[in-house]
Amino acid sequence: MQLTTYIADLLYRYECVIIPGFGAFLTRYKSAHIDDVSNTFHPPSKIVSFNKQLQANDGLFANYVASVEKCSYETALQKIRIFTAEISKELTEGKTISFKNIGQFSLNAEKSIQFEPLQQQNYSTSAFGLSSFVSPKISREVYQESIDTSEEKAPIIFRPERKEARPYLKYAAVAVIAISAIGFGSLKLYENQVQKFNYAERQKANSLVENQIQEATFVIENPLPVLNLQLPKHMGMYHIVAGAYREEENANKKIEQLREKGYSPYKMDATRYGLHQVLYASFEDRLEALAKLRQIKHSENGDAWLLVQKIQ
Structure with a gap:
């Protein structure tokens, strides 16, 4: 067979x-x-x-x-x-x-x-x-080393010594804290002054920009030409074929008939056998195309069939 x-x-x-x-x-x-x-x-x-x-x-x-x-x-x-x-x-x-x-x-x-x-x-x-x-199974031997612990080591215990605090270190710590507090207050004051200055400069800049926008006029002397985009109507790999015609005139008549019925038909280039195929519609999804094909075969055209091909 x-x-x-x-x-x-x-x-x-x-x-x-x-x-x-x-x-x-x-x-x-x-x-x-x-x-x-x-x-x-x-x-x-x-x-x-x-x-x-x-x-x-x-x-x-x-x-x-x-x-x-x-x-x-x-x-x-x-x-x-x-x-x-x-x-x-x-x-x-x-x-x-x-x-x-x-x-x-x-x-x-x-x-x-x-x-x-x-x-x-x-x-x-x-x-x-x-x-x-x-492939033959690879067998691996595992070697284990045994360590004899013949000698036991006595644990080492650390006992920290207690030292008496020196009195002058206490006064030095108090002095460091006081200096840090004074520095923090000065830094905070400086930050507040910087924020006030930045806010004032921002207000000046906004006022200047608003005045320039109100005075500006926009004139386009050479407008861009209108673009006409032609998008392909039939996309996808799955196409429902209404018929294949040897004469191109017959294919054109079929297209007019389908347009009167509300379809957006498409005529493909002639095949190597000289046939002009007219499409009902095209789909990206295979199941959706099969469902539409069953509907068309049942309602109006029992000879319709599905073409799986990419349209250039």
């Missing part, structure tokens, strides 16, 4: 690859770790899982198939439908389906799909070329 190879290619670059009508493969990053039991060193990797509930076509897989096999988008969708129908038929017959380099599918007793990923395959590009390896 050639399509399984395309799925494996996409798992290296994306965290979610949806197979329309079948389910979605999800990848989750796992950091490098060591198995203490087997002494095995494992590099960083991506863990692959499967979700049966995600079956809505987001355009990623179909666009990739169309670009690799050089066919139209509708032809790629038809190939995917045939592929999923064959898988479902073989599963109902009790067979085990193997996806190369991905894992195996089977049905349990409750007829629910069971997926067992292939542990040897690593889809993390940051760990390219790295493989698991086993």
Whole structure:
């Protein structure tokens, strides 16, 4: 099955690859770790899982198939439908389906799909070329030194001697305190004088500035030109496509129809197949784009699909 190879290619670059009508493969990053039991060193990797509930076509897989096999988008969708129908038929017959380099599918007793990923395959590009390896455990000997305390040292006890206070030191301390008090009072007086002087000078400066502001006039002889900024209306990686047209005139008519309905459509540059794609809207968030796509498919355009691409 050639399509399984395309799925494996996409798992290296994306965290979610949806197979329309079948389910979605999800990848989750796992950091490098060591198995203490087997002494095995494992590099960083991506863990692959499967979700049966995600079956809505987001355009990623179909666009990739169309670009690799050089066919139209509708032809790629038809190939995917045939592929999923064959898988479902073989599963109902009790067979085990193997996806190369991905894992195996089977049905349990409750007829629910069971997926067992292939542990040897690593889809993390940051760990390219790295493989698991086993390293023998390093045993270290700990040496302990025993110290014999054969001699006991007598503790040394310090007993401070009491000395009688000399009388002239008492008078010297009183003199130091008095001098400090006089110095502190002089310093306080000096600080008050400095504060009064600074306040008076600040008042003079404020009055001078106010007079200059009242007398000043501002004349702009050469005003700056008005800037016209054109911001792109369609931002993000996820775009809802209304249709792809071989004739550019038909794409322009579709844009006028969408504008009458209140949309802000956008016409992309022609693809390498000569198709002009018209977009309903673009989104930064994938889930928000999928919700809007379901609404449009249900209300007005069942052929709308999701394009995952960065618009230049």
